[in-house]
Amino acid sequence: MSLDRRITPATDRVALDSLRGILDRPAYTPGRAARVAVPLADLMAAPDGGRDRQVNFGADVTVIETRDDWSFVQTVPDGYCGWLRSAALTDQRPAITHQVIAAATHVYPAPDMKQHQLHALSLGARLSVASIEGRFAALAGGGFVPLQHISDGPQDDPVAVAEVFLGTPYLWGGNSDWGIDCSGLAQAALTACGIPCPGDSDLQRDSFPEVSDIQRGDLLFWPGHVAMAISPEMMIHATAWKMSVIREPIKAAIARIDAAGEGPFLGIRRPGQPR
Template sequence: MSVDRRITPATDRIALDSLRGILERPQYTAGTPMRVAVPLADLMNMPNGRRDRQVNFGADVTVIDESDDWCFVQTALDGYCGWLLAAALTAERPAITHRVIAPATHVYPAADLKQHQLHALSIGARLAVTGTEGGFAALATGGFVPVQHIHDTPQTDPVLVAESLLGTPYLWGGNSDWGIDCSGLVQAALTACAMPCPGDSDLQRDCFPEVSEIQRGDLLFWPGHVAMAISADVMIHATAWKMAVIREPIKDAIARIDAAGDGPFLGIRRPCHPR
């Protein structure tokens, strides 16, 4: 059986119970629910390996296997699988109430903007808010964040979310305001609006229906690359060409990418809004 390791919750020695009778492994497990407790964690293809993606603070995962200081997990957000440092995880999972909607925010030790920040969080971080104090939200995990940077309901326009990340540095496998790649930008924009979205561009292309006419919010694909249409003529994408999130005319991008030998243009897909 051919499997895609990125979305198959199994290592060579153990698989999630859902794969019994589908994928043969020496052991099976129900997995252990855990949560990311650091601002940002790299999801690796193997312990001490290469970063495939990143997971934000508050992300829920299922731990399937362990090796020394590493845990093999499947993320709840998109089913992506990989290795995280065990130290990045906690068994404490208070009820999530809010998400960070600003590109980034700071966590303070008190409801006081003059206090030295504890750490920063990026767009998409999931929070358990227990109350408010002086314009700050108190977190069950400790600390306070400005209420202007969080919300308890999904956003409504993925393009506006993507545009809030204009200028963000390009980072292969990145999923945050500190660095993001093409598929990370698309996923951040769609999931902020409660629209399910896989983590990599090929998975995204396979996930959504093809259309023939470009409209705002559509996804534009090339081999190994994805962009989001701002309009029928302009797109936004995280590109190694400029090492940043930029706007670019769609016709110019198609011609430029073809000239660089990175084409052809693979077409248009339309993300599905939640019902």
Template sequence: MNHDRRLTPATERVALDSLRGKLDRPEYTAGEPARMAVPLADLMSAPDGHRDRQVIFGADLTVIERRDGWAFVQAALDGYCGWLPEETLSPELPPITHRVTAPATHLYPAADMKQPEICMLSIGARLAVEGTEGRFARLVTGGYVPLQHIDDRPVRDPVELAETLLGTPYLWGGNSRSGLDCSALVQIALTACGIPCPGDSDLQRDAFPEAEQIRRGDLLFWPGHVALAVSADLMIHATAWKMAVIRENIPDAIARIDAASDGPFLGIRRPGG
């Protein structure tokens, strides 16, 4: 059986119990729940390896193996697996109540915007709010975030949310306001609307049904690339061509990508059917 490394919760030593009888390993484990406790961390192919994706604040994870200060984990969001520094994880799992819906916000030590910020939190960060003080939400894990930047309800329009990220720098494997790639933009937009979405463009293409005519909210695919349709003739995507999130005319993009020999256009997929 061929197992996709990105989605297989196993190292060469240890696998999740769910893989017993499917994957031979010396040890199996039920896994250990944990949560991302820092604003952002690279999810790597190996300890000190290359970045596959990133994990942001509040993400739930299952720890499968710990080794020399590293943890091999599987992300609850999309099943993606990889290595993170152990120090980025917390065993504390207070109930998540809100999500950051602004492109980014700041975590403050007090309910006061004039206080020096603790850190930046990116769009999609998951928060456990225990109360409010003025125009700030107080987190169970400590710190305060502006109420204007968070919500406890899904976003309605993935395109509208994606457009708030226009100008964000392109970053291979990036998943945050600080930098993101094509599949991250799509994943951020869809998951904000409560639509489950894989982390890489090939997985995204496999996840959703085909469509014949482009409409708002559709996904457009090329080899190794995905864009989100704003309308029948306009799209938004994170592209290395401009090293940023941009809008682009769809026919122009198809012609440009074909001319660069990065095609062909692979078609349309429709999240939510």
């Protein structure tokens, strides 16, 4: 049986128990719950292989197999599978209470912005806040982040979230403020608003219902590319054309992409609606 490797929780040696009778492997496992404990981890097609996607701080994963310094995982909740460095993971999983809603934020050793920062986190990072100290949130795993940069609930406008990334450099497989691609932008915007979204544009197109009219927040698709409608006339996307996240008129984008031989326009999908 041929299954999409990106969303199939199995290596050539080990598969999740849920695949018994579906996929033949020498061993099966219930998996081990873990969490990403570094600001950003590359999710690879193979150990030391090409980057498929990235996983932000606080993301939960199921570990399926470990080889040397690498772990094969399935991310929660989008189900994307791949290899990342085992050192990027922790078994400590205190309750998630907040998410980063600014483009990026710093983690400080004390509730003081004049301290030298420990590291940075991108929009979408998931946090376990233990307490509030003045204008800072104390994280359960250590460190402090500014309250202005986090929220304890979902955002309400995916377009507004996407616009936080305006000017962010394009990065193939990127999922953060340090670099993002078209499907990463759509996923970040929708996930911040509590709308489940796969990691790649073809998976996204298959996940949402097709519509004929363009509304704010709709996804617009081309082969290998996705944009989000700001309005019926304007869209936002991460594009290698400008190597950046930009706004662009929809009609102009359709004509430009067709002229480049990268079309055709594949239509409109509406996230958050039953398929």
